[in-house]
Amino acid sequence: MNRSQASNGALQSVLDRLAREEPRALERLFRLLAIPSVSTDPAYHQSCLDAAECCAGLLRDTGFEARVVPTRGKPMVVGHWRGAPPAKPRRRVLFYGHYDVQPPEPFEEWIAPPFDPRFVDDPHHGTVIVARGASDDKGQMMTFIEAARAWRDEHGTLPLDVSVLIEGEEESGSPSLGPFLAAHGAELKSDLALVCDTAQWDADTPAITAFLRGLAFSEITVSGPSRDLHSGVYGGPALNPLRVLADILAALHDGEGRVAIPGFYDDIRAPSPAELAGWRTLGFDDASFLGSVGLSKPAGEKGFGVLEQLWSRPTAEINGIVGGYGGPGTKTVIPAQATAKLSFRLVPGQDPRKILSCFHRFVADLLPADAKVSYAHEAGSQAVGFDTGAPPFLAAARALEAEWGKAPAIVGCGASIPIVESFRSRLGMDSLLIGFALDDDRIHAPNEKYNLRSFTKGARSWARILAELGAIDDVVRT
Amino acid sequence: MNRSQASNGALQSVLDRLAREEPRALERLFRLLAIPSVSTDPAYHQSCLDAAECCAGLLRDTGFEARVVPTRGKPMVVGHWRGAPPAKPRRRVLFYGHYDVQPPEPFEEWIAPPFDPRFVDDPHHGTVIVARGASDDKGQMMTFIEAARAWRDEHGTLPLDVSVLIEGEEESGSPSLGPFLAAHGAELKSDLALVCDTAQWDADTPAITAFLRGLAFSEITVSGPSRDLHSGVYGGPALNPLRVLADILAALHDGEGRVAIPGFYDDIRAPSPAELAGWRTLGFDDASFLGSVGLSKPAGEKGFGVLEQLWSRPTAEINGIVGGYGGPGTKTVIPAQATAKLSFRLVPGQDPRKILSCFHRFVADLLPADAKVSYAHEAGSQAVGFDTGAPPFLAAARALEAEWGKAPAIVGCGASIPIVESFRSRLGMDSLLIGFALDDDRIHAPNEKYNLRSFTKGARSWARILAELGAIDDVVRT
Numbered sequence: 024m025n026r027s028q029a030s031n032g033a034l035q036s037v038l039d040r041l042a043r044e045e046p047r048a049l050e051r052l053f054r055l056l057a058i059p060s061v062s063t064d065p066a067y068h069q070s071c072l073d074a075a076e077c078c079a080g081l082l083r084d085t086g087f088e089a090r091v092v093p094t095r096g097k098p099m100v101v102g103h104w105r106g107a108p109p110a111k112p113r114r115r116v117l118f119y120g121h122y123d124v125q126p127p128e129p130f131e132e133w134i135a136p137p138f139d140p141r142f143v144d145d146p147h148h149g150t151v152i153v154a155r156g157a158s159d160d161k162g163q164m165m166t167f168i169e170a171a172r173a174w175r176d177e178h179g180t181l182p183l184d185v186s187v188l189i190e191g192e193e194e195s196g197s198p199s200l201g202p203f204l205a206a207h208g209a210e211l212k213s214d215l216a217l218v219c220d221t222a223q224w225d226a227d228t229p230a231i232t233a234f235l236r237g238l239a240f241s242e243i244t245v246s247g248p249s250r251d252l253h254s255g256v257y258g259g260p261a262l263n264p265l266r267v268l269a270d271i272l273a274a275l276h277d278g279e280g281r282v283a284i285p286g287f288y289d290d291i292r293a294p295s296p297a298e299l300a301g302w303r304t305l306g307f308d309d310a311s312f313l314g315s316v317g318l319s320k321p322a323g324e325k326g327f328g329v330l331e332q333l334w335s336r337p338t339a340e341i342n343g344i345v346g347g348y349g350g351p352g353t354k355t356v357i358p359a360q361a362t363a364k365l366s367f368r369l370v371p372g373q374d375p376r377k378i379l380s381c382f383h384r385f386v387a388d389l390l391p392a393d394a395k396v397s398y399a400h401e402a403g404s405q406a407v408g409f410d411t412g413a414p415p416f417l418a419a420a421r422a423l424e425a426e427w428g429k430a431p432a433i434v435g436c437g438a439s440i441p442i443v444e445s446f447r448s449r450l451g452m453d454s455l456l457i458g459f460a461l462d463d464d465r466i467h468a469p470n471e472k473y474n475l476r477s478f479t480k481g482a483r484s485w486a487r488i489l490a491e492l493g494a495i496d497d498v499v500r501t
Numbered sequence: 502m503n504r505s506q507a508s509n510g511a512l513q514s515v516l517d518r519l520a521r522e523e524p525r526a527l528e529r530l531f532r533l534l535a536i537p538s539v540s541t542d543p544a545y546h547q548s549c550l551d552a553a554e555c556c557a558g559l560l561r562d563t564g565f566e567a568r569v570v571p572t573r574g575k576p577m578v579v580g581h582w583r584g585a586p587p588a589k590p591r592r593r594v595l596f597y598g599h600y601d602v603q604p605p606e607p608f609e610e611w612i613a614p615p616f617d618p619r620f621v622d623d624p625h626h627g628t629v630i631v632a633r634g635a636s637d638d639k640g641q642m643m644t645f646i647e648a649a650r651a652w653r654d655e656h657g658t659l660p661l662d663v664s665v666l667i668e669g670e671e672e673s674g675s676p677s678l679g680p681f682l683a684a685h686g687a688e689l690k691s692d693l694a695l696v697c698d699t700a701q702w703d704a705d706t707p708a709i710t711a712f713l714r715g716l717a718f719s720e721i722t723v724s725g726p727s728r729d730l731h732s733g734v735y736g737g738p739a740l741n742p743l744r745v746l747a748d749i750l751a752a753l754h755d756g757e758g759r760v761a762i763p764g765f766y767d768d769i770r771a772p773s774p775a776e777l778a779g780w781r782t783l784g785f786d787d788a789s790f791l792g793s794v795g796l797s798k799p800a801g802e803k804g805f806g807v808l809e810q811l812w813s814r815p816t817a818e819i820n821g822i823v824g825g826y827g828g829p830g831t832k833t834v835i836p837a838q839a840t841a842k843l844s845f846r847l848v849p850g851q852d853p854r855k856i857l858s859c860f861h862r863f864v865a866d867l868l869p870a871d872a873k874v875s876y877a878h879e880a881g882s883q884a885v886g887f888d889t890g891a892p893p894f895l896a897a898a899r900a901l902e903a904e905w906g907k908a909p910a911i912v913g914c915g916a917s918i919p920i921v922e923s924f925r926s927r928l929g930m931d932s933l934l935i936g937f938a939l940d941d942d943r944i945h946a947p948n949e950k951y952n953l954r955s956f957t958k959g960a961r962s963w964a965r966i967l968a969e970l971g972a973i974d975d976v977v978r979t
Contacts (some may be wrong), residue, residue, distance in 0.1 A: 060769025063830030064684070125832060126828055128826075198522055217937075254846070255716070255917055255945075259814055259816045260787075261796060266818075276744070319870065320740075321737045323739075329737075333737055339739055341824075343820040343826040344747075344827075345823070346822050349823040353720070353878050354541065354945070355820060358820075364832070391796055437733045466734075467731045467833065468731070468834075
């Protein structure tokens with residue numbers, strides 16, 4: 024019996040255990056989903072603390088040394104698997120997840136309370152788990168923790184050394200992450216990060232994400248009159264901040280759908296011809312992607328396909344506007360100020376700080392007399408791309424192919440995962456981005472769901488990836 | 502002793518009684534101010550009913566036959582003074598007021614709870630009454646009712662026949678008013694309406710308002726994707742309704758500050774050279790008007806002065822925008838829809854229905870593929886102007902000059918009072934627009950106030966106006 028056959032036997036008993044123990048695993052997931060850990064809204068602060076403690080408890084219960092580490096924002100959860108000292112140095116991976124979730128609003132569109140998780144029969148996907156965070160990221164995170172638990176319960180050890188970092192501010196720009204990595208970098212630095220916050224290519228095709236857009240946030244507030252004004256008594260001569268704001272927002276794009284901020288495209292690096300060719304082999308269906316959300320025509324930059332727009336073109340999006348009267352009925356008011364929340368998706372070459380500076384100059388040039396502007400919640404992360412020929416990347420691809428019966432798609436992702444950029448820039452550590460979400464999981468929207476099958480096969484996939492990564496013999500320590 | 506001397510003696514004892522009884526009058530006003538009768542928000546519906554009953558009680562207590570009449574919205578309060586049958590036909594006036602108020606939001610900017618009225622020492626105005634509705638319109642309305650009460654208490658009768666109509670939807674477009682006037686027109690039609698919902702020229706100069714802008718409301722909702730989308734997963738190719746809305750709102754005006762909706766200015770009648778000349782004699786101070794609300798430059802149509810913009814030029818104003826995430830922090834969402842509340846101020850010649858049609862066509866021409874639009878809360882009223890040489894107008898001017906020691910300013914008003922247009926179009930009845938509010942009363946804004954002096958001299962002014970109107974001998978009944 025060679026090592027690979029031994030591994031296979033060891034793996035199979037882990038997979039069997041996952042199947043037997045799944046009811047308990049789902050109970051653990053539901054307990055976590057019931058905690059309304061919305062990081063962006065201070066009203067949920069205590070729930071974020073509760074979610075952190077819950078995660079630490081789950082890790083301890085799995086044999087990790089785990090602790091909750093306070094930050095200036097939401098606490099971090101850190102866990103380490105420390106087996107017996109191995110005969111030779113073992114590869115160490117750092118698994119990353121986040122226990123915080125997006126705000127659940129609008130409540131009235133949920134078919135069940137967002138923090139009362141339940142099984143729902145879905146016509147396309149069979150049983151699905153409906154709850155805020157079911158997919159992003161509590162469900163995804165638990166696929167890994169359950170895989171580790173099954174390895175430990177079955178064999179008393181894991182195939183390689185594993186540390187875990189679970190943060191609580193991923194949905195609100197991760198303000199505490201930089202300082203935390205600076206302070207705890209030596210403890211956390213590993214050979215590779217495993218990040219489970221991405222989607223499959225489709226319900227039957229796993230994916231490894233090798234490219235991620237970056238992100239820059241800005242909340243802009245335009246002020247005019249010193250107080251709210253009656254639109255009859257003052258309307259005409261009085262400056263209306265909502266009108267100034269609309270003028271700024273409308274000027275963000277030109278008639279071709281390009282962002283009109285001077286300097287915005289200056290430094291971008293386009294994907295290589297080979298990358299573009301790879302994307303074309305994926306058979307992406309523009310019409311069905313748009314049709315699934317009620318749209319029919321790509322609304323982005325003219326001259327670029329949908330996949331190219333998503334994976335390689337930057338954007339400027341308005342995420343929210345608040346100003347004047349928003350209640351039922353009418354109110355004839357000219358508000359003293361108006362606010363918009365913006366986010367810019369970035370591609371390789373763009374520096375978030377420079378993009379925000381360009382935006383500020385652009386706004387300054389548009390401001391009329393008596394209008395003042397201020398900015399809040401500004402934060403950002405650069406876009407990233409990975410080496411798809413590295414041994415851990417190839418090992419993970421083998422594991423996924425064994426579970427799913429087909430090779431994973433090597434894809435980009437339009438969304439940002441700031442942690443990935445931080446791991447690279449602060450710890451010099453690459454990430455393997457593997458997740459089992461589906462595009463129709465309704466993350467960030469009402470009725471977020473995670474397929475039961477995603478949970479089951481996600482945990483099995485991680486059990487296999489742990490085995491494959493443990494079997495790589497090329498450990499290089501610097 | 503001639504009739505005029507008798508009237509003067511009768512009037513003086515009424516004025517003396519108003520002075521003696523003022524503490525009780527203020528108690529009655531505070532009772533009414535404590536009722537949060539916000540008509541535009543269904544959450545306050547019961548309070549609107551309470552305010553109607555309170556008004557009816559105040560009228561009965563003053564000797565009126567009064568009743569609360571249900572409508573499909575907020576009820577109307579109707580009262581009639583019926584003295585002994587006079588020797589000859591008496592002039593009848595219909596006093597109009599409204600018991601509903603604007604929403605109090607934002608609460609956090611109030612120095613005291615908006616429905617807990619209190620006296621506050623103001624550096625400019627001495628004692629002021631701070632509460633939502635203190636000026637608009639509960640305080641103003643009570644100046645008239647207290648004047649009538651003093652006449653009745655002092656002389657057992659009023660100088661002329663008086664009916665009262667108090668509505669509860671003035672701040673939300675008066676949807677029930679038209680049907681109500683159609684059903685009760687015969688009961689309400691009088692020789693003249695008295696409307697107390699306007700301001701003085703300044704703290705020492707009373708005013709009669711002879712010109713009012715009209716108003717057209719629209720709430721526009723732009724829809725795009727079938728659900729809220731993640732701005733990373735969909736951003737670029739997905740249509741963002743907030744961006745479509747911003748484009749529409751920014752297109753409402755051209756670079757000269759003119760409304761860019763085709764047809765908007767087609768039918769307007771400019772003020773006469775004599776009217777414009779009269780306005781110029783008022784010595785209006787543009788810089789101080791704007792400076793009092795933190796502004797320095799007129800933001801309206803180029804080529805028109807501030808007073809001309811306010812009294813004779815139409816506007817398109819954004820009163821509120823709601824779309825996407827509006828809570829604390831950030832949320833990377835592309836919302837399924839976005840809404841703006843708009844109001845158009847109209848001048849003579851403009852038809853609200855035609856203006857809204859022009860707006861709808863304008864929007865339709867701007868809509869990109871996949872964007873849908875819907876409208877709500879559409880309502881409107883035409884602008885109005887009155888004959889400043891009619892005997893009741895001149896009688897009221899004499900009464901005001903007697904109280905204030907100077908002739909009233911004959912002014913326009915940028916705000917709309919739909920009832921005035923309805924009285925003219927439905928009942929063929931002109932209105933005398935006299936009010937004692939001041940431009941700095943912060944109506945529709947936090948910390949609305951009414952000067953105690955406005956209340957005191959307002960009631961005295963109405964006592965005098967009732968006397969002067971009663972003394973006119975030219976009663977013409979049709």
